[in-house]
Amino acid sequence: MRKFILKILLFAALLWGALSLTDRHLPYYWGNEGLVSKMNKVIADDYAYNTYFVGSSRMYRHIQPSLFDSLNNGKTRSFNLSYSGTKPPETYHFLKHFIEECSNDTKYIFLELSVISDLAEVNRNSLRAKYCLDFPTYKTAFMSCLQNKRYEAAWNYTISYLSQVWKMGMLESIRKFDGKTNYPQALGPQGDGYYGLEEEKADVGTTDSTFIKRLDNFFADTTTLTKRYEATIKEYKKNKSFRPAAPANVAQINRLIRQAERKGIYLILLSQPRNPGLLSVYNAIPDTHKIDMCDPIKYPEFYRAKYTFDVGHFNSEGAELFTRALAENVARHFQFAPR
DSSP: OOOHHHHHHHHHHHHHHHHTTTTTSSSSTTTTTHHHHHHHHHHHHOOOOOOEESSSSHHTTTTOOOHHHTTTTTSEEEOOOOOTTTTHHHHHHHHHHHHHHHHHOOOOEEEEOOOOOOOOGGGGSSHHHHTTTOOOHHHHHHHHHHHHOOOOHHHHHHHHHHHHTTTTTTHHHHHOOOOOOOOOOTTTTTTSSSOHHHHHHHGGGGGGGGHHHHHHHHOHHHHHHHHHHHHHHHHHHSSSSOOOOOOOHHHHHHHHHHHHHHOOOHHHHOOOOOOOOHHHHHHTTTTGGGOOOOOOTOOGGOOOOOGGEEEEEEEEHHHHHHHHHHHHHHHTTTTTTOO
16 A cells, blocks of 8 residues: 555656646746737847836836936936736736846836735636746735635635646647737737737727627716715725735745846835725835835825726826826835946
8 A cells, every 4th residue: 555655656756757847948927918019029129128017907008108208318228017907916927037038227116015915716727827826926926815814716726726736728728829919918019918808999999899798887986986086085094004014025025025126126116096996005015115105195186087087097188197107206215326
């Protein structure tokens, strides 16, 4: 019986070793089609940028690199590396590798402030959920959810991690990956990684009703934005969010800050508007590495319907307003001094 068990364990170890080699040749962002498109561009340009924006659609749809650079009088050459749905722990995994790989000319990275995303059961077996889950990334996600008493999410991350270890449902995607993508929208019309929702809606016209529905649904009931504004006001008056900052999440952010510093890069956490629930995390981050642009008292204009595409995103005018405010914040607090 003991020999049989040893044979089973040996077989499992050999199988695990073989499976672990199947994706070693792939880039660390391979499971995110938008990041593949953007990184192909960055690599083709030989990492010729000194400033990057990393995060979800709130960064992808809100920050205009060309405008940002012009407002900084040529001190920055920036690229928007954000893409829809790209949140922690995926952004932590991406940034950990990107910091090591990017050129020595890189001076600033703006990372969208966030908590570890809730992972629903329906999504835990998706490629996007599991391709990025090496053990350190999984540990951060699991512990953060556990510390915030999000037990279902912690369990779902465990299932995703085990699925990634044994490459369950991944081998065909690994085999087919060729490094190419058909996602030109990830780069945007100017090729700098920004693509506003309003611009994309105009480009697709009537061929895609998704954008039309999002816009129509919001203006059919703009009280959704009012409710989000009121929830954020309440949070700022209390100076804390409804959920405390998970120590594992804060520790991961601080590790990235230190990792960036070792390479001469200034990592700045950016709190986006219309996104309540993050103030406790924001308060736990060093003052020299954060910018708060969620504050509805300081930025009431970010919560107005005239600048809105849907409840969570700006239209083109709002994106320009936000980019200008970001550039003013950066000039005031960071000044892009030579490093």
